[in-house]
Amino acid sequence: MRVHLHPQGRTLEVAGRRSVGRLLAEIGVLPGTAMVIREDVLLLDAEMVEDDDVIEVRAVISGGGA
């Protein structure tokens, strides 16, 4: 599957079916610090993602004002 990381602007290729929670743990994202989005829908930690999925992991931490 293709995993787009925002705002880092990086894309990862991850092989194999796994839960969202496991995916986040593998890429070092703490619970509650990012939204996981597939086709304009948020995914819960227990939901499964597949090889042909395109996922956005969007961080929610902000540290500045424009």
Add this chain to the structure above:
Amino acid sequence: MKCTRCRAKAEVHLRAHNAGFCRPCYLGYFRRQVERAIAADRMCTPDERLLVAVSGGKDSLALWDVLIDLGYQTTGLYLAQGIGGYSDRSREKVEAFANGRGLALRVVDLSAEGPGLAIPDVAALTRRSACAACGMLKRHFFDEAALAGEFDVLATGHNLDDEAARLLGNVLRWQVDHLVRQRPVLPPTHPRFVRKVKPLHLLSEYETAVYAFMRGIDYVVEECPNSVGATQLVYKDALNRLEAASPGTKLAFVREFHRTGQPAIVPRSAEDQRPPQTCARCGMPSWGEVCAFCKLVAEIETKRARGMTGPAA
């Protein structure tokens, strides 16, 4: 997981509340949380005029959106800070949000204020960090805009994570005068102050991000380039690790501080009882004879007169 309210499939899980919500129920939950925060601390009423400070990020645009939805009279205030492409993109998001909804928006361009106060220029010319200069200039221009526009209330999008990180920093250094002033509502203590409120102070960054996403708000996802290595982010990371191990920690930390910690501190602080003076130069509130803003402007004018443009010696 099913929605705690309607039993449909949940789209969001809030560990701190041990609850799940589908999209419609989550949006209702978020609105109710804001309504309760406003009512609990008597932040504002529908007949008052609110100035909403907006940065283009998820928190401030979510706040503006929900205040409109709740029927409040709002005007947006955007401070153009001159931080390169980041500020340009942030301004575009704010203007698109306001124009798309027909909302009133005021823009203050720091590069056109005083001797020219774009954040990179101020940081280069003075000994202040970009974040310190930004914070001080925001406070001054928010106060000035609220006063000039005869607004009753200034609303900011500070969220639970901001408040928890600030509280942790204040506790680690036992900054009692700062702890006394860390409140969701600050009543005006000077004729040139308006009431300042933080309606999102008990809603986490995750919750405001989910609200913004579900409402289709197009916000700036990238962080301010000056925030790299900022102490506040170190505190947020530490708190997120605690939260992962024990959900609800951040909410308990902030909520119980206001319920029990702060009341124990307030009577001991004489600082809190002392109202600000009036700046001898600009007439705005000040903790000395001349306010920090006027001192900064004088310093920049002096250095520019000497031909300095780069970092202070």
